[in-house]
Amino acid sequence: MKTDLATLPPIDPARLHERRERVFLLFAVLFVGSMAMLNIIGITRFVQIGPLSVAVGVLPYPLTFLCSDFICEFYGRRRATQVVWAGLLVNLFVLGTLWLGHVLPPVGAESQPPWQVLPLATSVYLPDGDAVEGRVELYDFIYACTKGAVLASMFAYLAAQFCDVFLFHFWKKITKGRHLWLRNNGSTMVSQFVDSVIVISVTFGAAFFRGETTLHTMLVLLGGSYAFKICAAALDTIPFYVGTFYLSRYLRIDPTREHHPNLEETRLSRGSLHVGRQIPGSAPSPPDQLP
Numbered sequence: 001m002k003t004d005l006a007t008l009p010p011i012d013p014a015r016l017h018e019r020r021e022r023v024f025l026l027f028a029v030l031f032v033g034s035m036a037m038l039n040i041i042g043i044t045r046f047v048q049i050g051p052l053s054v055a056v057g058v059l060p061y062p063l064t065f066l067c068s069d070f071i072c073e074f075y076g077r078r079r080a081t082q083v084v085w086a087g088l089l090v091n092l093f094v095l096g097t098l099w100l101g102h103v104l105p106p107v108g109a110e111s112q113p114p115w116q117v118l119p120l121a122t123s124v125y126l127p128d129g130d131a132v133e134g135r136v137e138l139y140d141f142i143y144a145c146t147k148g149a150v151l152a153s154m155f156a157y158l159a160a161q162f163c164d165v166f167l168f169h170f171w172k173k174i175t176k177g178r179h180l181w182l183r184n185n186g187s188t189m190v191s192q193f194v195d196s197v198i199v200i201s202v203t204f205g206a207a208f209f210r211g212e213t214t215l216h217t218m219l220v221l222l223g224g225s226y227a228f229k230i231c232a233a234a235l236d237t238i239p240f241y242v243g244t245f246y247l248s249r250y251l252r253i254d255p256t257r258e259h260h261p262n263l264e265e266t267r268l269s270r271g272s273l274h275v276g277r278q279i280p281g282s283a284p285s286p287p288d289q290l291p
Contacts, residue, residue, distance in 0.1 A: 008249060020251050024075055028083050031067040034060040035087045035157070039094045042146040053224040061195075062232035065164055065188045066240065072168045073244060074253050080168075084161040091154045095147070102143045125212065155202060160195035164188060177255060184240045185233055192229040196222055 042057040064087075072080045106112065116138055123133040130144070164187045171183035200222045207213045248255055 008252065011252065016252055020074075020253070023247065023251060024071065024079065027067045027071050028086065031064050031071075031083055032087050032090050034063045034067075036090055036094060039091060040146065044142060044145045049228060052228050053220065054228045055221075055225070058225055058228060062188075062192075062229055062236065064161070065191065065233065066236045068161060068164055069168060069184055069187070069240060070243060070247070072165060072172075073255050074247060074251055077165060077169050080165045081162075084158075084165065087161070088154070088158060091157060095154070098143055098146060101139060102147075106137065156195040156198035159198060160191040163194055164191035167191065180241055180244060180255075181237050184237055188233040189230060192233060193226055196226040196229065200225065 037060045038057040040057075042055065045056045046053050047056055047059075048054075068080055068083065071083055106116070117135050118138055118141070119135055120133055123131045124136070125131050132141075167187035167190055168183050171179075171186050175182060200218055204213055204218050204221070208215065208218060244255055247253075
């Protein structure tokens with residue numbers, strides 16, 4: 001699918017810039033929101049999807065790679081990197097909030113809601129290897145299931161997302177903007193493998209060395225997690241093609257060329273792109289040819 005942007009009707013530069021920033025904000029919010037859900041619900045539950053055993057926190061995670069690919073495609077490597085760093089700040093905020101809720105003292109028993117403390121019929125082993133018995137606070141239980149996943153996801157997140165951004169632009173440069181499927185899947189499949197290996201290793205590594213879990217169990221979790229992400233990556237190829245086709249028209253950005261949003265903002269603020277001046281629907285010019 002190829003769009004001739006030059007055939008589109010003219011549009012005011014200020015309005016076009018606002019449209020582009022609004023779409024960027026939407027992708028950034030979806031990216032950060034998916035990261036937050038991963039860290040909050042984490043490994044609190046494993047679900048069966050066909051033959052795959054998948055942690056519920058993984059379910060929204062493939063969306064982060066689709067969003068980052070759209071940002072890379074239309075806004076460039078610099079903007080994509082900025083979003084990755086913003087996601088790291090959200091990771092730190094979630095971890096800090098979880099820790100604060102854990103260290104603060106609970107209210108008295110007479111003021112507690114009935115679900116705050118749960119009775120246990122048998123001893124339960126937490127992901128960190130500690131055993132609890134008798135009674136356990138619901139929050140402490142959730143915190144034990146998420147803190148390790150959050151720490152693991154922070155390491156995996158940085159490695160996988162920067163890997164994804166680098167490989168996406170690598171393939172885009174090699175193919176000169178052609179073959180969307182290659183940079184979409186080629187970057188995601190490698191970065192998802194990096195993510196899965198780090199998350200499973202950090203989350204369950206301590207339990208493995210204590211002899212509380214087996215290598216087979218870890219490989220099953222790794223295989224299930226990665227297989228789910230690969231399937232999701234393959235399935236998002238069609239939405240990526242369709243989204244790229246329509247967004248290239250809506251944003252007036254040629255995906256085969258590098259867009260420079262920061263330069264565009266500078267030109268608007270200096271009046272080089274005059275509000276009210278109509279420009280054709282062609283792709284943004286290179287830095288030395290912007291109107």
